[in-house]
Amino acid sequence: MKKDKPRVAIQGIKASFHEQAAFEYFGENIETVECDSFKQTFVALERDEADYLVMAIENSIAGSILPNYSLLLGYNFPVVGEVYLPIQLHLMALPGVKFEQIKNVTSHPMAIRQCGDFLDEFPHLKIVESSDTAACAKRIQDEQLTDTVAIANALAAKTYGLDIIERRIESNKKNYTRFLILTTHENVTKQTPNKASLCFQVSNQVGALAKVLNIFADLGVNMSKIQSMPVLGKRHEYNFYVDVEWEDNKQYDAAIKQVLKYTHNFNILGEYVRYEDESEKAPEVKPEKPVRKYISVKKLNK
Template identity: 80%
Template sequence: MKTERPRVAIQGIRASFHEEAAFKYFGEEIHTIECNSFKQTFEALQNKEADYVVMAIENSIAGSILPNYSLLLSYTFPVVGEVYVPIQLHLMALPGVRFENIKYVTSHPIAIRQCIDFFDEYPHLKIVESNDTAACAKRIRDEQLDDTVAIANTLAAKLYGLDVLERRIESNKKNFTRFLILTTHENVKKKKANKASLCFQVSNEVGALAKVLNIFAQENVNMSKIQSMPVLGKRNEYNFYVDIEWNDTKNYDAAIRQILKYTHNFNILGEYERFEEDPTPPLLKSEKPKRYINIKKLDQN
């Protein structure tokens, strides 16, 4: 019996890095729900217009996406998984366009900053910022812009029929984004969990947070991340977002029972399987990216 394709809400349009993350987690047989903002993805889930949300939560270079932590607490949808995607950025244009005729480069501002070393070599190019990498590729296709290149992923080049002029132009080749998978409580499927995302507050006194962290250590539970956010409208009060991992569920259960004594407004945002795949793409292990643009030839022109 054929099952219905899951409806997955993403921030951005098709062929964005969010859709790439969705493909990596669910496979390509999904129905992508395009949203203009992260809040809209949660609204789509709340209104039953989507079955899942895929949301970026941190990047290895840019750091945590702080507003998205607030969304986790505001909507209380459970986290049911995670996936890491290597951010590989390529330069793409309409078929037949030559790089020496390019005047404009367009992409998301974070993607542009991650490629700054490449564009230092071409100071004559004008940078145009946009709100989505894939949307830039789509605009080049839709408006037939023959003087503009986009910075995006290979999905965008394939979907919108663009040629890749230069591969892997990002300055740091070990750049990854972590995405969380969320759903409604009724869609949660029981899986063997070995990772959890928590949120809690502690009293504003000496050693209050240390007591909680020591419990994790004593119970052999690894804390893989901690992020603090001020509690809106309350001075010197913070929400602590913590990711923890364990090998034995008994250790996790024991740790949770103990830390409840030292925290308030405690929430388990989700219990799920940690991402185990080696996120380092083969290119980083064995070879350097191939250059397609002859810089000396361009200088001579």
Template identity: 65%
Template structure:
């Protein structure tokens, strides 16, 4: 029985590409129209894992997804970085001169802004997903429309790439988290990254005291994100990602941090994934 992985968007999307990169292609991806739906399927036991985008090197953090992490409290068991490469694709036999319309997800369109400004002859329309725009061109046989989507979508929906790598920034990465509701065996010798959440007091220097605990134990703080605590004025949840080389240093840092925080939660300990 194959592993079922919930993805936001349709097949051929960056989420499916990230799922294949992490798990290999011997999996079954389950399409979901929203990130909340992916979490619901995991909660109901209909999938084994969720692949969830959490930050982009250009657009920044996906704040609504931090809210889902808070609400569902699924363990984070891994991460994967995906190099975002966007291509212009159309039906086989269609040339660039035939194209009148271009469609894609709003963020993808924004990331291709330079190309679109250089080609004002195209009328741009927004779609709910990059891969869904490719799927629409294919299913409706739109000979005057091109989609901006990943290469995987072109392959899946039988489209030809007219222009490659039209994204403005060629060093664009998205980080995805791997979530599950099933306990996994951890090889402590390999685990070297953790995602943690906590609250601090409102006193002067309360957050810096916590961060100093990590620094004093040689723990690298690779990400920090704050979100307001629901219904409480001037109170925040802090989400941090930390990395370490020596497990003992990490364990010592956690013991110190516990003394200075409230509602402390280790959201997941896993193996750091490099940008490749």
């Protein structure tokens, strides 16, 4: 029986940045499955309590969220998409509350750090850390707190009936977070990918990693991300997580075949369509020649 709405597991509650990322990817006609941790989102997918999960993987200021790479490899669910979400943080309170009434500011520790310049101007305010930005907004509404403001996104203000009293208080206005979309192998749909997330190991020899990276460069495959993580319990051994992008799938196909010769424990974590920000796209120009048809690449997971 076909489901009316996709069930999407997120870390956090409704109106969190994870739900905002889910809306960006799927649209708002989804059923949000709230989870207390990133691991629980994978468990929900594993138990068929969700059809997809949305997981933050890196932030332009804070960097990679390292434990989430281990979840990617450990559960082996395919990555089917990505979203880059601008992180815009606002100060919000119950309707009618004036700034002069505020004594406490509550939010996730990362959001608080990202608003340090603004908060430094008001040293009398008590900072209260919490596990989730949206949960802070919800608490203000639930407990009708008139002396407390939350730092969260506009979706949280709308969802929990709060007024935004100061907009865009984040210190870096170009801050964004990248989210990955994962699903079960049964839910993977056919698409024409131009990006892939890979994981592999190389021998502990001089130039071993450089040899692999040069293959991508020589064949015109762009490496947009590389992250290393130690292999648990093994000295001098690392998993390398690499994101690559391409224009012609033949380049990617050829690169994978060559890379396999110089790596071990090679996994394709997912092949998907690279996220494009509609606001940054150039005006569409119709191609003079037909677009090359994509030839699917066989999965090479070991």
